[in-house]
Amino acid sequence: xxxLITRQLDEMAxxxxxxxxxxxxxxxxxxxxxxxxxxxxxxxxxxxxxDPQETVKKKIAALKKQIIIDVKSFxxxxxxxxxHAIYGLRSSWDNKALIGYAADKPELQQFKKETQTVTIRKSxxxxxx
Numbered sequence: 001x002x003x004l005i006t007r008q009l010d011e012m013a014x015x016x017x018x019x020x021x022x023x024x025x026x027x028x029x030x031x032x033x034x035x036x037x038x039x040x041x042x043x044x045x046x047x048x049x050x051d052p053q054e055t056v057k058k059k060i061a062a063l064k065k066q067i068i069i070d071v072k073s074f075x076x077x078x079x080x081x082x083x084h085a086i087y088g089l090r091s092s093w094d095n096k097a098l099i100g101y102a103a104d105k106p107e108l109q110q111f112k113k114e115t116q117t118v119t120i121r122k123s124x125x126x127x128x129x
Contacts, residue, residue, distance in 0.1 A: 009120070
């Protein structure tokens with residue numbers, strides 16, 4: 001089973017590399033097909049909008065932070081016209097301590113729930129950035 005999953009991971013990594021290479025080739029083809037004066041105009045437009053975009057992004061980040069603080073204080077979800085701040089409350093326990101406590105109390109095992117999770121990320125040995 002491990003060998004199968006290893007092959008699948010390697011295939012997925014290769015497909016991700018292909019997708020990245022295709023996107024780069026597309027950008028190069030568009031660049032090559034675009035006259036220099038159009039590329040220069042594009043660069044000027046990007047520069048013109050960079051500061052206003054950054055300002056708006058910072059305002060959004062600050063407002064999001066404040067909304068989160070306010071919703072946590074209000075302890076209820078709130079709907080706007082196009083956005084919804086959803087309040088949730090999670091409890092957590094010291095799992096190691098509870099496992100130790102429950103070890104000699106089998107009646108507590110009925111409350112134990114295990115969930116399997118899988119996360120896929122770049123390996124430390126990966127040479128891709």
